Amino acid sequence: xxxxxxxxxxxxxxxxxxxxxxxxxxxxxxxxxxxxxxxxxxxxxxxxxxxxxxxxxxxxxxxxxxxxxxxxxxxxxxxxxxxxxxxxxxxxxxxxxxxxxxxxxxxxxxxxxxxxxxxxxxxxxxxxxxxxxxxxxxxxxxxxxxxxx
Amino acid sequence: xxxxxxxxxxxxxxxxxxxxxxxxxxxxxxxxxxxxxxxxxxxxxxxxxxxxxxxxxxxxxxxxx
Numbered sequence: 001x002x003x004x005x006x007x008x009x010x011x012x013x014x015x016x017x018x019x020x021x022x023x024x025x026x027x028x029x030x031x032x033x034x035x036x037x038x039x040x041x042x043x044x045x046x047x048x049x050x051x052x053x054x055x056x057x058x059x060x061x062x063x064x065x066x067x068x069x070x071x072x073x074x075x076x077x078x079x080x081x082x083x084x085x086x087x088x089x090x091x092x093x094x095x096x097x098x099x100x101x102x103x104x105x106x107x108x109x110x111x112x113x114x115x116x117x118x119x120x121x122x123x124x125x126x127x128x129x130x131x132x133x134x135x136x137x138x139x140x141x142x143x144x145x146x147x148x149x
Numbered sequence: 150x151x152x153x154x155x156x157x158x159x160x161x162x163x164x165x166x167x168x169x170x171x172x173x174x175x176x177x178x179x180x181x182x183x184x185x186x187x188x189x190x191x192x193x194x195x196x197x198x199x200x201x202x203x204x205x206x207x208x209x210x211x212x213x214x
Contacts (some may be wrong), residue, residue, distance in 0.1 A: 011208035083194040
C-alpha cells in the first residue's frame with residue numbers, strides 16, 4: 001500500500017530551509033479498539049521510526065473503555081529535554097488503513113502532541129515501511145510482515 | 150474515495166489544543182472539541198458519518214527523536 005505524506009502548517013517557518021512554513025509528514029489512518037468494543041472513528045497518527053513505542057492520547061484510551069491508570073506504568077521522554085511522563089501500557093487492537101488488524105501493546109499518555117504515534121515496538125515489528133522522499137509529495141509504502149511461526 | 154493530503158489550509162484556523170474532526174475526504178472541518186467525543190458528536194450532527202480525527206496541538210513545531 002502506497003500512501004502520500006500529509007502536509008501540515010508549522011507554527012514558525014523553517015528559517016534554515018527557505019522559510020517554508022509547512023512540513024510533509026507520514027500520517028496514517030488508524031482506528032483504535034480493545035476487546036469486543038466498537039473501534040474508534042478514524043484517527044490521523046504519526047508513523048515515527050524514532051519512537052521506541054506506540055503511544056496514544058489518554059482521552060482516546062478512555063474513549064475505548066480503558067482504565068488508563070490500571071496499566072503497567074513506565075516513564076517515557078523525548079530527546080531534547082530531561083522531562084518525562086508516565087505511560088500506562090495496555091493491549092489494544094489497531095485497525096490500520098482499513099486493511100489490517102493487529103494487537104499491540106501501546107502506551108497511553110496524557111499530553112501527546114498527536115492522536116497517536118506508531119513506533120518500533122508494536123508497529124515496525126509488524127509492518128515493513130519504506131519512506132520515499134524522491135517524489136513530491138513524499139510517499140511511504142506499507143507492507144505487513146508475514147508472521148513467523 | 151479520493152482523499153485530501155494537504156491539511157495546511159484546512160487546519161490553519163482550527164482551534165488549538167483541541168480535537169478536530171474532518172469529513173471522510175479530509176477536505177473540511179466538520180467538528181471540534183476539547184475531547185474526541187465532542188468533535189465526533191459535532192461531526193455527526195453536521196452530517197459527516199465517517200469523520201477522521203486529528204489532534205491540533207498548541208503549536209506544531211519540528212519534531213526530533
